[in-house]
Amino acid sequence: MTAPAIHLAGVLQGAKAALIEPFDITLPGGQWSVLLGPSGVGKTSLLRLLAGLPCAAQLQGQIIAEDGAPLTPRVTMMAQDDQLLPWAGALKNVTIAARLRGERPDLNRAGALLTEVGLGAETERKPAELSAGQRQRVALARTLFEGRDIVLLDEPFAALDVVTRHQMQGLAARLLAGRTVVLITHDPAEALRLADHAWIVARRGISPCALPCTPPPRRIDAPETLAAQADLLRRMGLASPDKVA
Numbered sequence: 001m002t003a004p005a006i007h008l009a010g011v012l013q014g015a016k017a018a019l020i021e022p023f024d025i026t027l028p029g030g031q032w033s034v035l036l037g038p039s040g041v042g043k044t045s046l047l048r049l050l051a052g053l054p055c056a057a058q059l060q061g062q063i064i065a066e067d068g069a070p071l072t073p074r075v076t077m078m079a080q081d082d083q084l085l086p087w088a089g090a091l092k093n094v095t096i097a098a099r100l101r102g103e104r105p106d107l108n109r110a111g112a113l114l115t116e117v118g119l120g121a122e123t124e125r126k127p128a129e130l131s132a133g134q135r136q137r138v139a140l141a142r143t144l145f146e147g148r149d150i151v152l153l154d155e156p157f158a159a160l161d162v163v164t165r166h167q168m169q170g171l172a173a174r175l176l177a178g179r180t181v182v183l184i185t186h187d188p189a190e191a192l193r194l195a196d197h198a199w200i201v202a203r204r205g206i207s208p209c210a211l212p213c214t215p216p217p218r219r220i221d222a223p224e225t226l227a228a229q230a231d232l233l234r235r236m237g238l239a240s241p242d243k244v245a
């Protein structure tokens with residue numbers, strides 16, 4: 001089965017008012033779609049709805065996979081907080097979902113993923129013995145281990161130092177190639193590096209962003225990437241990035 005496109009349309013309704021007014025977007029199958037936008041606008045709510053998880057906001061509209069098959073069994077989500085089990089070591093955390101499903105997890109593959117995220121020597125360490133960035137890397141390995149067609153990433157690299165973040169972005173781009181990926185980030189450079197498609201989420205709706213015609217992952221220092229980043233910053237509300245105090 002190929003990774004499906006996802007169609008989202010409607011109004012995202014908060015407790016008292018609309019969070020996001022009418023929108024209608026299609027997230028292409030097998031590609032990275034990046035959502036940017038101000039804090040509190042409803043990005044995580046959209047991701048939780050895509051994952052079929054409980055959510056304070058309601059969608060008056062529809063979310064469907066364009067191949068017509070059910071969406072949620074094909075989804076895995078990496079939340080903003082790492083959601084690791086405190087009593088379990090890194091390897092057990094990576095394989096926890098498989099264990100809960102009663103499967104016998106492939107420990108070699110889980111260990112290889114931990115090695116790929118730079119934690120091959122920390123497989124027995126519990127979350128309290130890891131740094132925030134290391135915990136986030138365990139959570140990334142757990143997400144990758146699930147091997148789902150649709151992968152939702154909610155600010156997955158936010159706790160990482162800039163070099164590790166760059167490495168993890170490259171790793172995720174490589175290991176998630178061909179999946180339908182939806183990434184939330186507040187970092188325009190990250191969006192420009194990873195996005196096949198990008199949207200700005202705002203109260204008035206969801207609108208597409210122009211991206212360089214080079215394929216991701218892009219060089220962050222390429223002139224076309226930097227130009228697109230300046231444009232994105234303007235679109236995100238910095239009227240003139242140069243003039244910010």
Ligand SMILES: Nc1ncnc2c1ncn2[C@@H]1O[C@H](COP(=O)(O)OP(=O)(O)OP(=O)(O)O)[C@@H](O)[C@H]1O
Pocket residue numbers: 014019037038039040041042043044045046056057
């Ligand atoms: N558990 C909750 N109960 C009530 N309201 C909530 C809850 N979680 C979020 N909200 C509200 O829903 C709205 C959307 O929140 P959401 O987390 O989706 O925003 P976001 O765009 O992802 O923000 P951020 O970028 O800060 O993560 C916000 O106004 C928030 O206050």
